Amino acid sequence: MKILVVGGGGREHALLWALRRDAPQASLFCLPGNAGTARLATNLPGRATDVPAITRLATAERFDLVVVGPEAPLALGLVDQLAAAGVPVFGPTAAAARIESSKAFAKSLMNRHGVPTATARTFTDLDAALRYIGAHEEPLLVKASGLAAGKGAIVCRTRAEARAAAALMLRDRSFGEAGHEILVEEFLEGEELSVLALTDGEHFAVLPPAQDHKRLLDGDAGPNTGGMGAYSPVSIATDRLLADVAAEVFGPTLRGLSEAGTPYRGVLYAGLMLRPDGSLAVIEFNCRFGDPEAQAILAVLPGGVLPVLRMIAEGGWMPPGHRFGDARGAAVTTVLAAEGYPEHPKLGAAIAIPADLEDDPHLHLFHAGTAADSDGTLRVAGGRVLAVTATGAGVEEAADRSREAAERIAFEGRQFRRDIGWREIARRA
Ligand code: AMP
Numbered sequence: 001m002k003i004l005v006v007g008g009g010g011r012e013h014a015l016l017w018a019l020r021r022d023a024p025q026a027s028l029f030c031l032p033g034n035a036g037t038a039r040l041a042t043n044l045p046g047r048a049t050d051v052p053a054i055t056r057l058a059t060a061e062r063f064d065l066v067v068v069g070p071e072a073p074l075a076l077g078l079v080d081q082l083a084a085a086g087v088p089v090f091g092p093t094a095a096a097a098r099i100e101s102s103k104a105f106a107k108s109l110m111n112r113h114g115v116p117t118a119t120a121r122t123f124t125d126l127d128a129a130l131r132y133i134g135a136h137e138e139p140l141l142v143k144a145s146g147l148a149a150g151k152g153a154i155v156c157r158t159r160a161e162a163r164a165a166a167a168l169m170l171r172d173r174s175f176g177e178a179g180h181e182i183l184v185e186e187f188l189e190g191e192e193l194s195v196l197a198l199t200d201g202e203h204f205a206v207l208p209p210a211q212d213h214k215r216l217l218d219g220d221a222g223p224n225t226g227g228m229g230a231y232s233p234v235s236i237a238t239d240r241l242l243a244d245v246a247a248e249v250f251g252p253t254l255r256g257l258s259e260a261g262t263p264y265r266g267v268l269y270a271g272l273m274l275r276p277d278g279s280l281a282v283i284e285f286n287c288r289f290g291d292p293e294a295q296a297i298l299a300v301l302p303g304g305v306l307p308v309l310r311m312i313a314e315g316g317w318m319p320p321g322h323r324f325g326d327a328r329g330a331a332v333t334t335v336l337a338a339e340g341y342p343e344h345p346k347l348g349a350a351i352a353i354p355a356d357l358e359d360d361p362h363l364h365l366f367h368a369g370t371a372a373d374s375d376g377t378l379r380v381a382g383g384r385v386l387a388v389t390a391t392g393a394g395v396e397e398a399a400d401r402s403r404e405a406a407e408r409i410a411f412e413g414r415q416f417r418r419d420i421g422w423r424e425i426a427r428r429a
């Protein structure tokens, strides 16, 4: 079996690790990959967003399965092109991926199908947006509708800040095409939770839930990032809550997409807010695995992901009620980021990893922005560098292991949070 994973981050390294576990004999490829994926798979040169080149390659190489990691190639229609060429591919079509690539599309779908979400209005006209902002309560969020690499949502404490954010997007075009349409959204209080489901468009299987840590610094301080760490499972995500998420979020959303003629096949990521009154609301959908959530989620799964990805990619139906085995213990992922991340990551520093960490059965050192010199020296090649994932009987144990391992991996300017999983640990204390 020949499998290609498209992408080159920690999520893709973790996907390859999970595929390798399920299929020890398979030939694995990654495009473009990183220094870590090169140990599990053959890295292929190219860009994850080069749809024509990947389509030509996949046709020529006759891959049995292509798994698309990041959102950009999904939004560009990589799945549509591969499917048209007869290549089994896991991921949604461009039309279905609009659930992430257009927040305006997602909001209108949710509103039409009664999916709980923050009240928002969509604008392309600045004056209309300013009038709406003037008539609504602070705080507000101003969001670019299109893909903005996780930086498109601005929390505005005051109306004045919201006006400035709207002008930045609609007048100054600071977010380019992604901000030609914006949402002005109600601010929701509560605790965030990520719930991901694998789906054939109709049936779905929910994965162990996770919690991301988006801020750069301990105590959820500092600027927003792509994600500085994650853990799974999350005790507040009880079976009852997950049943509500299935009934109120995944069910109606997938039905809505099917009815619109754009059925969704792949992994659907619901970013939720659990509100103080016990209700839930969708903050955003993603059309892919989360990064770094995938690293923690895949580490607690007992295996069995590959058969489901293949079934979905080949156009089959999942057995209704399919369940993955219960999470095995807990996993905590600590992201090591480059100096200057997220604004101006500094690349090139040499990375030193103690050998015993590589051999520890409770640790997975998933690579993200890494590259190896010809002499094997590992170097920083991206903003997020490594996703140090540890398993343990519970979140405390996994968090200690992950933090201690992160502490021992050295490179100049290294940044990481020492409090990943703090909410869960505080709940248990
Ligand atoms: P988004 O780009 O929509 O995923 O938003 C990025 C982050 O902004 C989320 O993960 C939340 O932390 C925060 N956020 C987004 N929308 C809201 C909202 N309506 N209320 C409170 N926080 C939000």
Ligand code: GLY
Binding pocket: 150, 212, 226, 227, 286, 289, 290, 291, 292, 293
């Ligand atoms: N960690 C958040 C995301 O993958 O979108």
